[in-house]
Amino acid sequence: DADVTQTPRNRITKTGKRIMLECSQTKGHDRMYWYRQDPGLGLRLIYYSFDVKDINKGEISDGYSVSRQAQAKFSLSLESAIPNQTALYFCATSDPADRGDGYTFGSGTRLTVV
Amino acid sequence: QKEVEQNSGPLSVPEGAIASLNCTYSDRVSQSFFWYRQYSGKSPELIMSIYSNGDKEDGRFTAQLNKASQYVSLLIRDSQPSDSATYLCAVNIRDSSYKLIFGSGTRLLVRP
Numbered sequence: 119d120a121d122v123t124q125t126p127r128n129r130i131t132k133t134g135k136r137i138m139l140e141c142s143q144t145k146g147h148d149r150m151y152w153y154r155q156d157p158g159l160g161l162r163l164i165y166y167s168f169d170v171k172d173i174n175k176g177e178i179s180d181g182y183s184v185s186r187q188a189q190a191k192f193s194l195s196l197e198s199a200i201p202n203q204t205a206l207y208f209c210a211t212s213d214p215a216d217r218g219d220g221y222t223f224g225s226g227t228r229l230t231v232v
Numbered sequence: 233q234k235e236v237e238q239n240s241g242p243l244s245v246p247e248g249a250i251a252s253l254n255c256t257y258s259d260r261v262s263q264s265f266f267w268y269r270q271y272s273g274k275s276p277e278l279i280m281s282i283y284s285n286g287d288k289e290d291g292r293f294t295a296q297l298n299k300a301s302q303y304v305s306l307l308i309r310d311s312q313p314s315d316s317a318t319y320l321c322a323v324n325i326r327d328s329s330y331k332l333i334f335g336s337g338t339r340l341l342v343r344p
Contacts, residue, residue: 151331153334158240158336159336160320160334160335160336160337161276161320161334162334163331163333166331176331206273208275208276212332220264220266220268220278220281220322220332221266221276221278221322221332223275223276223277224275225274225275226273226274226275228273
């Protein structure tokens with residue numbers, strides 16, 4: 119099994135719908151992140167969480183919300199999806215005690231909003 | 233000014249050549265630097281990390297860090313077609329928070 123699992127892998131949804139992307143990890147890391155990737159723009163941070171009670175906005179949090187249900191689970195919600203939220207979404211984890219590892223990424227969720 | 237900047241490329245090199253990828257960053261207190269490789273549609277994969285000025289070698293890869301000039305580079309020796317991918321530079325802007333800021337990536341094409 120993958121260390122960081124994202125579901126679904128692909129999703130097509132309609133404008134205005136609420137959608138949730140899920141992330142679970144077996145790394146035992148406290149820190150979890152949600153990024154989106156658009157062509158030519160690299161990875162941009164949406165939200166991050168350093169433990170179950172800690173949630174922080176990233177650089178592009180508008181239109182998104184998150185929930186940290188447990189150390190191992192971090193979900194991203196689009197309350198009312200819009201076409202410009204079409205992107206590749208990645209969840210990642212990190213352990214600050216192990217600087218050499220950087221981030222561990224999930225396989226990504228390709229979201230299309232029509 | 234972007235916090236982490238990379239030339240988008242594509243950088244095209246012949247098979248067997250050295251590929252040189254560069255990255256500059258704006259935050260002088262950055263402590264940790266990473267290079268990720270990303271194949272199209274796939275997740276980023278960590279290939280190198282570097283924390284101190286100088287060179288760090290791992291197989292065909294060498295990371296170079298110059299904190300005074302605020303740049304980090306990645307050299308790929310004996311480039312192979314399988315090295316064709318986008319390479320992302322990532323910088324820990326504030327060490328205490330351990331958030332990585334990514335550059336937009338450089339696309340590398342290795343011609344057979």
